[in-house]
Structure formats: structure tokens, C-alpha cells
Amino acid sequence: EAQVTQNPRYLITVTGKKLTVTCSQNMNHEYMSWYRQDPGLGLRQIYYSMNVEVTDKGDVPEGYKVSRKEKRNFPLILESPSPNQTSLYFCASSLTLTSGKGTQYFGPGTRLTVL
Amino acid sequence: GENVEQHPSTLSVQEGDSAVIKCTYSDSASNYFPWYKQELGKRPQLIIDIRSNVGEKKDQRIAVTLNKTAKHFSLHITETQPEDSAVYFCAASKGNNDMRFGAGTRLTVKP
Numbered sequence: 001e002a003q004v005t006q007n008p009r010y011l012i013t014v015t016g017k018k019l020t021v022t023c024s025q026n027m028n029h030e031y032m033s034w035y036r037q038d039p040g041l042g043l044r045q046i047y048y049s050m051n052v053e054v055t056d057k058g059d060v061p062e063g064y065k066v067s068r069k070e071k072r073n074f075p076l077i078l079e080s081p082s083p084n085q086t087s088l089y090f091c092a093s094s095l096t097l098t099s100g101k102g103t104q105y106f107g108p109g110t111r112l113t114v115l
Numbered sequence: 116g117e118n119v120e121q122h123p124s125t126l127s128v129q130e131g132d133s134a135v136i137k138c139t140y141s142d143s144a145s146n147y148f149p150w151y152k153q154e155l156g157k158r159p160q161l162i163i164d165i166r167s168n169v170g171e172k173k174d175q176r177i178a179v180t181l182n183k184t185a186k187h188f189s190l191h192i193t194e195t196q197p198e199d200s201a202v203y204f205c206a207a208s209k210g211n212n213d214m215r216f217g218a219g220t221r222l223t224v225k226p
Contacts, residue, residue, distance in 0.1 A: 033214070043206075059116075103149065104161065
């Protein structure tokens with residue numbers, strides 16, 4: 001089954017404790033992206049990756065890191081989480097965004113709470 | 116960078132009526148405009164999209180129109196049903212680049 005998976009789905013942590021949220025897709029998609037969703041603000045892009053070893057900042061990259069060592073995986077790393085990073089996080093992938101072929105498939109979401 | 120504004124933020128309609136959600140974008144280079152539906156507790160899912168070389172696209176009860184000159188696009192849902200109740204997001208992309216989303220519209224369809 002074609003899908004985007006994220007883990008964990010729920011996480012409660014404390015300020016400063018490094019964490020990683022994993023994202024994996026099995027559709028051989030080139031493009032992957034991370035978003036955070038906050039009430040009234042919609043989906044804001046954190047980082048995106050056009051392909052392996054190619055990543056770029058989105059709207060709100062501060063406090064986050066990503067890596068794209070393999071095509072299928074795009075982990076989101078919070079080196080020192082802070083309470084303002086409490087949010088619902090979505091990973092998404094698409095075949096490509098070129099030529100307007102950007103249908104994105106979203107993962108199930110990770111609800112993160114930083115105390 | 117691209118800025119996408121979406122209106123209204125909430126919309127309540129009677130079952131069977133039509134619903135219209137409007138979005139404006141700022142970057143004339145944007146060429147791809149998807150619409151996503153997010154039901155409560157679920158992930159966003161694409162419902163329809165339009166590319167900049169097309170002015171209108173329809174899929175059953177859902178249609179999207181694009182006005183490139185005015186830089187706005189709209190989602191039209193006809194004969195609304197209670198299962199259409201959800202949050203709807205518009206987005207704009209230039210391709211080879213980031214995708215910007217609107218803040219969302221919470222649509223409630225009253226039986």
C-alpha cells in the first residue's frame with residue numbers, strides 16, 4: 001500500500017531534550033516536506049527536500065534540522081526543543097513539484113508537546 | 116516570498132446549498148494550486164488541483180476556478196452534504212520550490 005508513515009504519532013517531552021521524528025514513504029517520491037500545523041495559522045512549511053542530499057528551508061526552519069540520506073526517509077530533528085515547538089507535525093511527499101505535478105501525500109501527523 | 120490568504124476562516128451552510136472559499140496569492144510565478152480537505156483528527160488530503168494554464172476544473176460537486184490576472188482562485192462545492200464538513204486549505208506553489216498554504220476555512224454543513 002502506497003503511504004507516508006511517521007513515528008511517533010504522539011510525543012510529550014521536556015525542554016532541551018533532543019528528539020527525532022521519522023518520516024518514510026514507499027512511493028519513490030523525490031520531493032518530501034515537513035509542515036507544522038497550529039490553530040489559525042494553517043500549515044507552515046519547515047523544510048523540504050527536492051531529492052537525496054538536497055534540502056532547503058521553508059517558512060519556519062528555526063530550531064529544526066533535517067537530513068535526506070535516502071530517498072524514502074526524511075527525519076525531522078529538534079536539537080533542543082522549546083515549548084513554542086509544541087504543535088502538530090506533518091510529513092508529506094510528492095513525485096515532484098516541477099511542472100505543476102505536485103500532488104502531496106501527507107503522513108498521519110505527530111502531535112508534539114514540549115513542557 | 117509567496118503569501119496566500121484564504122477567506123472566510125469559517126463558513127456555515129445549510130445542506131444542499133453551495134459553498135465558496137476564496138484564496139489570493141502574491142507571487143505571479145506560482146503555477147500550481149491544490150486544495151486539501153482535512154477532517155477532524157485526520158491528515159490533509161488533496162481534493163482537487165489546478166495548474167496555471169487552466170482557468171477552471173471540475174470534479175463532480177467540486178470545482179476550482181483560477182484568475183491569473185487577479186491572482187486569486189476559488190473552491191466551489193455544490194449540493195453540500197454533512198460529510199463535506201471539514202477544514203479546507205488552499206495552497207500555491209511555483210514548482211521546484213516550497214508550497215505555501217492558506218490559513219484554512221472551517222466549513223460546517225448543517226443538516
